Amino acid sequence: MLIFFRLLQESFRFAITALLVNKVRTILSLLGITIGIFSIIAVFSVFDSLEKAIRNDINSLGDNILFIQKWPWSTGSDYPWWKYWQRPEASMRELSELEKRAQTVEAFAFMTGDSKTISFGTNSIEQVSVNAVSHDYATVMPFDLGSGRYFTAQESTSGRNVIIIGADIAESLFPNSDPVGQTVKVFGLKLDVIGVMKKEGENLFGNSNDKSALIPVQFGRNVIDLRNGTTIVAKAKTGISNEQMKDELRGVMRSVRKIKPTAEDNFAINEMDIINKSFDQLFGVIALVGWIIGGFSLLVGGFGIANIMFVSVKERTSQIGIQKSLGAKNYFVLLQFLLEAIFLAVLGGMVGLLIVFALSVIVSSATSFQMVLSLQNIVLGLGVSGLIGLVSGFVPAWSASRLDPVEAMRSNF
Numbered sequence: 001m002l003i004f005f006r007l008l009q010e011s012f013r014f015a016i017t018a019l020l021v022n023k024v025r026t027i028l029s030l031l032g033i034t035i036g037i038f039s040i041i042a043v044f045s046v047f048d049s050l051e052k053a054i055r056n057d058i059n060s061l062g063d064n065i066l067f068i069q070k071w072p073w074s075t076g077s078d079y080p081w082w083k084y085w086q087r088p089e090a091s092m093r094e095l096s097e098l099e100k101r102a103q104t105v106e107a108f109a110f111m112t113g114d115s116k117t118i119s120f121g122t123n124s125i126e127q128v129s130v131n132a133v134s135h136d137y138a139t140v141m142p143f144d145l146g147s148g149r150y151f152t153a154q155e156s157t158s159g160r161n162v163i164i165i166g167a168d169i170a171e172s173l174f175p176n177s178d179p180v181g182q183t184v185k186v187f188g189l190k191l192d193v194i195g196v197m198k199k200e201g202e203n204l205f206g207n208s209n210d211k212s213a214l215i216p217v218q219f220g221r222n223v224i225d226l227r228n229g230t231t232i233v234a235k236a237k238t239g240i241s242n243e244q245m246k247d248e249l250r251g252v253m254r255s256v257r258k259i260k261p262t263a264e265d266n267f268a269i270n271e272m273d274i275i276n277k278s279f280d281q282l283f284g285v286i287a288l289v290g291w292i293i294g295g296f297s298l299l300v301g302g303f304g305i306a307n308i309m310f311v312s313v314k315e316r317t318s319q320i321g322i323q324k325s326l327g328a329k330n331y332f333v334l335l336q337f338l339l340e341a342i343f344l345a346v347l348g349g350m351v352g353l354l355i356v357f358a359l360s361v362i363v364s365s366a367t368s369f370q371m372v373l374s375l376q377n378i379v380l381g382l383g384v385s386g387l388i389g390l391v392s393g394f395v396p397a398w399s400a401s402r403l404d405p406v407e408a409m410r411s412n413f
Contacts, residue, residue, distance in 0.1 A: 026344070029308050032301025033348030033385060034355070036294045041356045041373070041381045043290030049371045051283050063272060065140065066245055068094075068232040068253065072268035087266045088257075089230045092217070095134065097256045098232065104245045106237045109133060109140040110217055112230040118165070118213065120173040120184045128169060129212040130186060132220025140235045143209055148180040148195030151216055159218030163191040167199035168210040187223040191215065201368075242271055298384070301348060302392040309341050309396035320400055321408025334401035341393020342386050349385025353378060 067073075070087045095110045102108075113131040117124055135156035146167060155162050163184065170179045179193045197209045217226075236245045246269050253267055313320070320333055353373070360371040 026308060029304030030301065030344060030348035030351070032297050032299075032304050033345055033388060034301070034352040036297030036299075036301050036388075037349040037352030037381045037385055038294075038355050039297055040290050040294030040384070041353060041377050042359060043293065044287065044377050044380070045356055045360060045371060045373050047283055047286050047290075048374060048377065049369070052372075053370070064236040064240075064242060064245075065272065066234045066236075066242060066249065067270040068098075068234065068249065069230075069268050069270060073270040084268075089227050090232045090267070091230065092134075092221075092226065094253065094256050095232050098234070098249070098252055101252045101255075102234070102248055104237055104240045104248045105234045107136040107139040107235050109137040109233045109235075110230065111137060111141075111233065112217070112220070112224060112226055112228070113212075114224050116186055118169060118173065118184050118186050120182065123173045123175075125169055125172045128166075130215060130220075130224075131212060132215050132217040132224050132226075134217050137214070137233075140233045144198035144200075146196045146198040147178070148193070150195060151214075156216045156218065159216050159220075159222070161189060161191045161219055162194045162216065164195040164197060164214040165193055166197050166208070166210040166212050168208075169213060170196045186213070186215075189223065242273070246271070298388055301345070302388045305341055305345050305389055305392035306396060308344060309337060309393045310399075312340070313337065313396050313400045316400075317403065317408050318410075320403050321405045321410075324403070324405035325409065330401040333403075334397045337397035337400050338390065338393050341397065342389035345385045345389025345392065346382055349381050352385075353381045356381075 068090050070089050071084050090110070092110060095108055098105070099108050111131055111133045113129050115127050116130045117126045118128050118130075119125075135151060135153055138150050145164075148164070150164065151160075151162060154160075163186065165173075165179060165184070173179065173184065174182065179196050182193050183190050184193055185191075197212075199210055201208060201210065220226075234245060234249060236242065249269055250265065253269075254265065257266065259266065323333065324330075356377075357373050360373045363369060363371040
């Protein structure tokens, strides 16, 4: 153990000496390692942070939610859109039947929407996503209210002309007053504002409740076509898996639509896991691109480390001869040069990681995107650096360990 620590100490000293004595040569040689580690870890840090933000946005809807719709959430060149476009939309009648028959679902919500202009006096805001929803929408797709209240059961059932607006709409239409209790005009009709959703900002998909509004679906059916773009959302009971809920909903929907046993479904049951799997593929490709970009720099850096070590062996040939004549074993010389190569490579990697850290601080403070250099990426960066040093330094270290002590001491280097 003492010999090993002595090796570490001497290797570190020789690595620092090589850096100080031949500054330009060593810095230029380590530049490849620095750029390579920076490229790989920067790509991983950006996309790890992006992936975390995207998954948080997806998971904020809940992982126990299923969407019954006309179109399945799948993509690709083989997507048979011509088969799906003839399917019927989800309907209020089907919602009623599902509520009666389903045993695995805690709550259902019906939703559809349209882009409309909302006005108050001389103020107006265009392209507002006005969503007509059933009463349990707040249970299935929860959101926070900044002021006011949600629809009562009676308002939802009777289709009262009431509306809940987003924070941006409230700021635009009522810059100097409380929106709750005021009357706005939508669809050419007057609606009473009963609530304002809490400001939340846009997610990474560009969606936000701040620029949307909610109305009871029984009121909305008079002004919005419920045969276009409808969705029934189901939330599972505690302890019920998505697969259990999906199997039951599929059976109920086939029964309600009177689909023959041999016929395929004319509806889709979508879940957030589909989106997660799509992003898994995307980020897998991005990770591969990051390795390819950084790999070329690491290859150059590896040759640079090997060059430094070959020169170092030449300069210390007589010293190696003296060590071996005094009883130093081959493995001692081998480890001495290997550890020196690893120290140099890790040093270059640490510089690359410091640049990534500085970049993450700048990006996080200058933009709304939070870029984080994770411990996992730090360990990965140092590990890759050490591996490059080990591989690059092995041949020079092996050649040094195989030197004949007599011939080595006669060297003029």
